Amino acid sequence: MVRTYLLLAWTWLRASAQYPGQLATMAIGSFAVNALDVLAIWVIFEHTGSLAGFGLAEVMFLYGSAGLSFALSDMLFGNVDRLSQHIRTGTFDTMLIRPASAFVQMAVDRFGVHRFGRTAQAAVVLGIALSQLDLPWSRAWMIPVMVVCGIVIFASVFALGGALQFLLTDAPEVANAFTYGGGTLTQYPLSVYGGELVRGVTFVVPLAFVNWQPGLFVLDRQDPFGLPYGLRFAAPLAALILAAVAAFAWRAGIRRYRSTGS
Amino acid sequence: MRIAGYGFRRHSAYRAAALAGAFTNTVFGILRAYVLIALWEARPGLAGYDIADAVTFCFLSQAFIGPMQLFGGGLELSGRVRTGDIAVDLVRPASLQMWSLADDLGRACYLLLLRSLPPTVVGAALFGLVTPVSPVTWVFFAASCALGMVVSFAWRYLMALSACWVVDDRGTQSLSLLMTLFFSGMVLPLNLFPGWLGSLAGALPWSAMVQVPADVYLGKRDVLEALGFQAAWAAALLALGALVTRAARHRVVIQGG
Numbered sequence: 001m002v003r004t005y006l007l008l009a010w011t012w013l014r015a016s017a018q019y020p021g022q023l024a025t026m027a028i029g030s031f032a033v034n035a036l037d038v039l040a041i042w043v044i045f046e047h048t049g050s051l052a053g054f055g056l057a058e059v060m061f062l063y064g065s066a067g068l069s070f071a072l073s074d075m076l077f078g079n080v081d082r083l084s085q086h087i088r089t090g091t092f093d094t095m096l097i098r099p100a101s102a103f104v105q106m107a108v109d110r111f112g113v114h115r116f117g118r119t120a121q122a123a124v125v126l127g128i129a130l131s132q133l134d135l136p137w138s139r140a141w142m143i144p145v146m147v148v149c150g151i152v153i154f155a156s157v158f159a160l161g162g163a164l165q166f167l168l169t170d171a172p173e174v175a176n177a178f179t180y181g182g183g184t185l186t187q188y189p190l191s192v193y194g195g196e197l198v199r200g201v202t203f204v205v206p207l208a209f210v211n212w213q214p215g216l217f218v219l220d221r222q223d224p225f226g227l228p229y230g231l232r233f234a235a236p237l238a239a240l241i242l243a244a245v246a247a248f249a250w251r252a253g254i255r256r257y258r259s260t261g262s
Numbered sequence: 263m264r265i266a267g268y269g270f271r272r273h274s275a276y277r278a279a280a281l282a283g284a285f286t287n288t289v290f291g292i293l294r295a296y297v298l299i300a301l302w303e304a305r306p307g308l309a310g311y312d313i314a315d316a317v318t319f320c321f322l323s324q325a326f327i328g329p330m331q332l333f334g335g336g337l338e339l340s341g342r343v344r345t346g347d348i349a350v351d352l353v354r355p356a357s358l359q360m361w362s363l364a365d366d367l368g369r370a371c372y373l374l375l376l377r378s379l380p381p382t383v384v385g386a387a388l389f390g391l392v393t394p395v396s397p398v399t400w401v402f403f404a405a406s407c408a409l410g411m412v413v414s415f416a417w418r419y420l421m422a423l424s425a426c427w428v429v430d431d432r433g434t435q436s437l438s439l440l441m442t443l444f445f446s447g448m449v450l451p452l453n454l455f456p457g458w459l460g461s462l463a464g465a466l467p468w469s470a471m472v473q474v475p476a477d478v479y480l481g482k483r484d485v486l487e488a489l490g491f492q493a494a495w496a497a498a499l500l501a502l503g504a505l506v507t508r509a510a511r512h513r514v515v516i517q518g519g
Contacts, residue, residue: 022432029436036440040449044297046456048304051297171282177289184293192300193293 004100005108012111023113030117034071037187038063038125052191057132058219059189064126065143066186066211069150071118074183077107077155078115080162081179084172087165093259103250106162139218145235146214150186152239153210156246157182163246166253182207189215191224198225206238265361269368280376283328288381291324295389309453315480318392319451321385322476328377329370329407330414330471332448334439336369337362337415340422340431348426352511359419359503366415374407392480399478402485406475409492413470416499417442423503426510441466447473467495 016023041063045056054062083106086092095105130143161175168174182205190198190212202208209231216223217232273280298316302308311319326332339362342348351358385391394400421438425431443449445468452463452473463469470492477483 025433026436029433029440032440033436033443036444036449039444043450043454043456044301047308047454048301051304052300168278168282170276170278173279173282173286177286181286181289181293184290188297188300193296197292197296 001101001104005104008108009111016112026114027117030114031121034118034121052189054189057129060125060129062189062211062215063187064122064129065147067122068126069147069210070154070183071122073151073154075115075119077158079109080106080158081175083162084165084169087169142214142218149235149239150210152243156242159246159250163249163253166257186210195225206242209235209238265364266368269365270372273369273372284377284380287324287327288384291321291381291385295320314392317389319476321382323448323472324381325378326472328373330410332442334435337418337422340425343425349514359507363415370411403479406478409496410471410475412496413467416503419503423506423510426513442468446471470495
């Protein structure tokens with residue numbers, strides 16, 4: 001599966017390399033649009049020293065780590081949200097009869113360098129935040145773990161959003177509320193949001209494990225909502241469970257899929 | 263008027279998509295509202311808003327996404343430039359710009375009903391939004407929204423016609439998206455911007471799409487001055503659009519076949 005993915009990604013990359021100018025503008029554009037979020041955080045901290053108990057460097061750390069997870073999973077799997085388009089035009093049928101996983105084909109469809117723009121932006125922010133925070137290794141080891149778990153969690157959310165489109169072919173934007181909404185939610189410390197919302201994203205859709213719970217460990221902070229300390233290490237478990245649910249949903253979606261016939 | 267009606271009806275074919283958009287706008291509205299609440303709890307009365315004003319601003323800006331088409335696009339024109347159908351549009355006896363404007367206003371009115379009301383109602387139920395008491399404010403707010411739609415159209419029309427000169431308009435579109443999101447007040451209320459950035463943002467046309475109508479609604483700005491500002495930008499951009507249309511007519515070469 002990984003080999004198929006890499007092969008197809010390479011093919012798409014070579015195809016998009018035919019238009020280098022367009023490629024560069026799109027990468028820069030995606031970098032700049034996402035830089036707006038950072039500009040917004042900066043404007044907020046022009047007015048206040050701390051937001052919901054967190055300082056600028058800490059917010060940047062939470063933003064950068066979640067942003068990196070989101071950008072990488074968007075780059076690798078984000079195209080699944082175009083499923084409804086493929087169903088409507090009938091191109092999804094072509095994918096199903098090819099001897100490769102339909103999910104891999106969907107995910108890699110139109111893979112392009114422009115998608116590195118967002119990743120680069122998040123990595124820069126994370127790098128700056130880390131240089132400001134000066135974390136000891138006894139806590140910093142969690143950072144790569146949380147980024148990888150975050151990728152799995154967001155990829156599962158993308159897959160769930162894709163599976164949802166088997167049902168809601170006419171309304172693909174509903175999935176955006178969860179995928180891009182999840183990306184936006186994790187940009188700020190969860191202490192900004194209300195307690196019910198935070199419990200929801202901890203125990204129902206485990207977005208809190210992308211950067212919030214492990215982030216509390218890295219930053220060595222009290223949980224403002226008083227949830228158990230052990231949750232800080234539960235990110236891999238949450239990622240695995242969500243991935244299993246997503247795989248199940250995707251398969252169920254494919255099983256009940258009926259072609260539009262066009 | 264009739265063309266606007268057709269635009270309204272054409273878009274009403276996509277009811278599910280509009281409702282899905284409304285759902286997404288609502289979710290984002292809730293997330294952004296919490297961030298603004300956290301900021302205003304740290305700094306009460308910042309920029310002349312209280313918490314209720316800030317939350318209202320947030321949901322109004324989410325509501326404007328559909329009608330003002332803040333994420334760009336919405337016009338079929340740019341696709342028609344790429345396919346060459348624009349040539350037919352340019353030789354029609356009706357003004358291309360006015361025709362597109364009517365069509366776009368029809369679209370905006372439809373989205374106002376389906377994509378703007380739901381997020382605002384949910385926002386009011388969850389957070390309690392500010393509602394102006396005086397009916398005069400509502401009248402001015404409606405006028406301000408209408409002018410905002412015209413400014414938004416005039417801007418997107420220019421962007422769409424730019425495809426006559428630059429072959430691939432995705433670069434200009436993404437630049438336009440950037441300016442619109444940041445300088446309209448979508449990302450953060452413009453009155454939070456510090457110093458010269460704030461005054462610059464307030465003078466640019468994009469503020470007419472979100473910040474000015476929201477301020478008229480909240481009663482934070484002198485109404486006549488606000489409407490004058492929007493009308494001036496609408497007139498300027500429409501005039502520029504008319505000039506560009508004339509230039510495009512000379513520029514486009516119809517290939518036979």
